[in-house]
Amino acid sequence: MDSLTLLYIPYPTWLKPEIIPGLPFRWYGLMYLVAFSIAYLLIKLEIQKEKLPVSSEEFTNLFFWAIVGLLLGARILAAFLYDPTGRYLRNPLLVFWPFDEKFRFVGLQGMSYHGGLVGAVAAIVLYCRKKGWSILEWGDRIVAAAPLGYTFGRLGNFINGELYGRVTSAPWGMLFPHAEKLSLRDPRLLDIARKAGIEFSSPLSLANLPRHPSQLYEAFFEGIFLWALLWFLFRKRKPFPGFLIGVYIIGYGVVRFFIEYFRQPDLDLGFVIRLSSVDNPPYLLLTPWNFSMGQVLCFLMILGGSILLVLFSRHHRNSRRLSQPSSLPKVNLRKLRKRLK
Numbered sequence: 001m002d003s004l005t006l007l008y009i010p011y012p013t014w015l016k017p018e019i020i021p022g023l024p025f026r027w028y029g030l031m032y033l034v035a036f037s038i039a040y041l042l043i044k045l046e047i048q049k050e051k052l053p054v055s056s057e058e059f060t061n062l063f064f065w066a067i068v069g070l071l072l073g074a075r076i077l078a079a080f081l082y083d084p085t086g087r088y089l090r091n092p093l094l095v096f097w098p099f100d101e102k103f104r105f106v107g108l109q110g111m112s113y114h115g116g117l118v119g120a121v122a123a124i125v126l127y128c129r130k131k132g133w134s135i136l137e138w139g140d141r142i143v144a145a146a147p148l149g150y151t152f153g154r155l156g157n158f159i160n161g162e163l164y165g166r167v168t169s170a171p172w173g174m175l176f177p178h179a180e181k182l183s184l185r186d187p188r189l190l191d192i193a194r195k196a197g198i199e200f201s202s203p204l205s206l207a208n209l210p211r212h213p214s215q216l217y218e219a220f221f222e223g224i225f226l227w228a229l230l231w232f233l234f235r236k237r238k239p240f241p242g243f244l245i246g247v248y249i250i251g252y253g254v255v256r257f258f259i260e261y262f263r264q265p266d267l268d269l270g271f272v273i274r275l276s277s278v279d280n281p282p283y284l285l286l287t288p289w290n291f292s293m294g295q296v297l298c299f300l301m302i303l304g305g306s307i308l309l310v311l312f313s314r315h316h317r318n319s320r321r322l323s324q325p326s327s328l329p330k331v332n333l334r335k336l337r338k339r340l341k
Contacts, residue, residue: 073119
């Protein structure tokens with residue numbers, strides 16, 4: 001097949017993880033800064049519109065501790081849940097050690113969204129309790145702004161060429177330069193290679209095959225799409241405090257659950273739940289009944305978000321009921337005492 005008719009998209013060769021080659025400044029870290037800045041500005045805008053009696057220092061402190069909780073939770077869960085070797089259990093100090101065995105700076109390898117969510121929630125709850133602020137109201141403000149930042153985090157993954165998807169013959173499949181080369185002895189992979197116009201010397205060789213650009217799927221659906229729903233559709237129509245929190249948790253869980261079908265599971269973990277007898281290697285989507293760790297956590301998010309919506313709704317109804325004036329007739333205590341005598 002002529003190289004001009006390749007049925008895949010080559011990964012942009014000009015994209016490099018380092019902003020300046022040779023220096024330890026990466027686009028991934030910069031994307032995190034952009035994400036935090038956007039969330040900060042959106043929440044700040046909301047505070048100004050609502051004319052809340054909150055100083056800039058107080059809000060900055062809340063945001064700072066939320067970021068600290070996020071980073072701690074994201075790193076800790078990634079280290080202990082997604083590392084089956086037990087390396088971090090044996091030496092927990094390595095969780096935050098940014099150098100490799102040769103003392104080269106490599107940064108912190110691996111962050112978990114679900115761990116970051118738990119860490120951020122814990123920090124926000126503690127700070128709001130300290131200040132006497134409504135946890136549900138502040139939670140609604142934060143989750144309405146936060147998803148837009150995910151867009152840039154996932155773009156950072158794309159620039160790094162990591163967290164790529166499963167092998168595909170779709171014309172928008174992308175050839176990631178650092179993806180694992182696969183054996184074409186598998187006839188399914190051989191067929192994909194031929195359809196995509198991948199050159200190979202023999203059917204017994206290894207080849208780098210097109211993958212779903214799942215980082216871009218996540219950048220759009222977990223970021224722009226979910227943010228637009230929360231910010232423009234639900235933000236001004238929430239029926240009770242905490243409604244956006246529940247919708248966010250459910251929405252992210254649903255979106256991420258389905259995108260996980262196109263994202264390759266961690267090779268060390270593979271599918272943690274197998275309900276199908278189909279021989280399904282992690283780099284192919286052959287059945288919807290094998291689930292990755294990410295899908296298990298997303299299912300728990302959907303379940304947890306649904307429970308929270310019910311609890312927040314009941315809490316709101318009970319609060320309104322208690323705040324309404326009683327319709328019972330007032331009792332004259334003096335007359336009641338005389339009658340009792």
